[in-house]
Amino acid sequence: MEPQSKRSVIALVLAAVGMFGFAFALVPLYDVFCDITGINGKTATEPTAASDRVDRSRTVTVEFVAYINPDVKWQFTPQVTQVDVHPGETKIIKYDAKNLNSQASIGQAVPSVTPGIAAQYFNKIECFCFNHQPLAAGEQAELPLVFYVDPDLPRDIKVLTLAYTLYDVTPDVQPLTQSNEQENEVINVELL
Template sequence: MEPQSRRSVIALVFAAVAMFGFAFALVPLYDVFCDLTGINGKTATTPTTASDKIDRSRTVTVEFVAYINPDVKWQFTPQVTQVDVHPGETKIIKYDAKNLHHQASIGQAVPSVTPGIAAQYFNKIECFCFNHQPLAAGQQAELPLVFYVDPDLPRDIKVLTLAYTLYDVTPDLTPLTQPDELDNEVKNVELL
């Protein structure tokens, strides 16, 4: 192989490895960026504790929206579409979920808050989005959300929208995993 061809091959291999490394690092970098800026309404994925002060001098409207990824065969809706809360006040609402598929499946809800800057002030104490939600074929469940809006929310924000997008995270069935085994696994996992 000629020296010029060898250098070209080495440069191409290096470029391919560098692109793979960059693509691999994008998700953690995006998470750090969202945590620092609050852009895109990304919320924390760990439980928080309730606020000890309630600002009764103002009210914030929290709207609830549910989206279902096209390949998910579930019904997924909030029981209420909005609530008025005083910042610092703890509220509980529920989402209804039903597996319409002929076999067990596992769902995962991913939250986002708009406006994006408000995400850092929306605190989930208990949320079905912290865990996978397994449902047997035809099974339904009420999925609770316990939250509060931080009293430090800027006063110009009067409405927050919490949107969940539901994804199917059921592992691919392989010869080692039969549908009956997955159904048994789903029955053994306790829902929130």
């Protein structure tokens, strides 16, 4: 192979590795960017402490919405569709969930806030979205949300919408039966 061809091949391989590395790092970089800027309405996924100050000079309307991923066979709705809060005031609301499957399944709610800039001012003290929600077939549950809106919320924002999208995160792992274990032993012996 000629020296110029070798250089071209090496350059192409390095470019491919570089593109793969960039694509691999893109999702975590996007998440960090969204967390810093509040773009895309991402909210914190960890509990925060209650506010020690309340701004009683104004109120903010918080609307609650629930979406269900098409693959999820659950009912999922907020018990109230909106509440008025003073920034800094702690509120509790609940969502109702029911597993409509004929078997147990696990749900995970992913929150987002609009307008996106308001996400950094919406603080969840306790939220069902922090954990997976396992429900037996036909089981119902009330899922609590304890939150407050930070008093530093810009005054021009008077309405926030908190939307949860529910996903099925039930693992697709089938437990090994005795016959499966015996088949695995036979395969392992043949490989040796």
